[in-house]
Structure formats: structure tokens, C-alpha cells
Amino acid sequence: DQQVKQNSPSLSVQEGRISILNCDYTNSMFDYFLWYKKYPAEGPTFLISISSIKDKNEDGRFTVFLNKSAKHLSLHIVPSQPGDSAVYFCAAIVNAGNMLTFGGGTRLMVKP
């Protein structure tokens, strides 16, 4: 049973618009959440994270929102750029220093 789920395998957005990627989790013990970005033939790279004590974290064009009661988080990219086209993985962890549990990924395509 997947503890972290990304229900949208793909998302297509026009350049300049907002991209919203969603992630749901089932394990209430998760206390830290991360988003990774992956280009073809490369390893995932860390993008942004959020602690369970917060409901929002912003870094430039990227904002992550956490709704603990719904066990849901989302990544907003504004404005979207063609270079943002990649696969995005949501990940969660119980206590920093333990292993990450990943979702299945969402492929984002930003059209010029």
C-alpha cells in the first residue's frame, strides 16, 4: 500500500501560468515533506521542503502548501517556465535522518 500518492501522472501547462502538483499521504507519523525534480537521464534533485509544523513554505517561484488534516500537500510553480518541464516527486519522512518514502511522480510539461 503506497503511503505517498501522486494521483496525476502528468500535467500540461502553458508557459507563464501556474502549475499545481498534488500529493496525498496516509501515514500521520510523517513530519517532513519534500519535493524533488528529475530530468531525463539524471538523478532527482531536491527542490523544496516543508516541516509539519508549517502550512506554507516559499522559495522564489516555488511554494509548497501542507494541509495536515487532509493529509495533502501541493507544489505551486508561478510563473511556469519551459525549463520546469520534468518529473516531480513528492517524498515524506518520519524524523529527519531516516529514509524517504516517495510518491509515483507527476510529469510536468510546460508549453511555450
Add this chain to the structure above:
Amino acid sequence: NAGVTQTPKFQVLKTGQSMTLQCAQDMNHNSMYWYRQDPGMGLRLIYYSASEGTTDKGEVPNGYNVSRLNKREFSLRLESAAPSQTSVYFCASSGTGRAEAFFGQGTRLTVV
């Protein structure tokens, strides 16, 4: 700035053959991980090592063995490769108490 280095990048094996995937990190991280990525499944943890001299099973350990040779190196061995082990393998490392893991570029393994 090598970060996490994996070798080889590509490999084709026949069913029943054995091989070892090598991984080294130069960030002085205590924790190291091996993940496999399959379409729609995200990254699934095979084995991890929280510190030199220790290893533990992850979500999908069957058919694999690991060795934490020293603080820098963590190898993954397939003793008798099976077609179900066709996948992309990623090594990662993280610092003590840190959630963010850094990934290598991956090894694309095909078992025929």
C-alpha cells in the same frame, strides 16, 4: 563537486548473471541509500545504511545484497539477475539529522 557518483551508467545482463553497482559520495554523509525507479512506482528503497558498518532492508530488498565498504562507498550486488530487476537504480546520501538526500545520476540496468 562530484557529490554522489555511480558506476556503471548502463548495463545489460543475462538472466542469472551477477553484478555489483558501485556508489561513492564525497560529502562526508553518514547515511546512504539504494533506490530503484520503475514507471508509475516512484522510487522504492532497496537497502540503506545509517552509518558505516550498518545496513538495513528497505521496501524491496529481495534479490539484492549491499556492502557499506567505508563511509564513502555503498555497493549493491545482484547475485542472480532476473528480468524483474530491470530498472533504474539510484544511490543517494544524506547528512546526519537531515531529510534532504542527494542522488547520483543513476544506473540503467536491463536483464534479458
